[in-house]
Amino acid sequence: MANVVIYSSNTCGYCKMAKEYLGEKGVSYEEKNISTDPTARKELMQKGYMGVPVIIVNGEEIVGFDKARLEQLL
Structure with missing residues (x-):
């Protein structure tokens, strides 16, 4: 299973x-x-x-909600 950390804020639609x-x-x-x-x-x-x-998957940093990149890393 991937180690995933997401930096978010309360007002961020892309975070949601x-x-x-x-x-x-x-x-x-x-x-x-x-x-x-x-x-x-x-x-x-x-x-x-x-x-x-900012989403970090197993040490790889993704800026923004990049669904294609998330698919690759997960």
């Missing part, structure tokens, strides 16, 4: 779509919500990203 997609696929993931978790926000900025979603 990505989480729904992963749920439909039966993929468990760790969510790091930058709206409510200052540590997650710092982690994301240290990685060089200012926007969400």
Whole structure:
């Protein structure tokens, strides 16, 4: 099973779509919500990203909700 982490925010529509997609696929993931978790926000900025979603699958970083790329990595 893939190790999946998704950086998201409360107001991000693409984050919601990505989480729904992963749920439909039966993929468990760790969510790091930058709206409510200052540590997650710092982690994301240290990685060089200012926007969400950022989805990390087994160490591979995907910026945005890229369904085709997720399919490849899952």
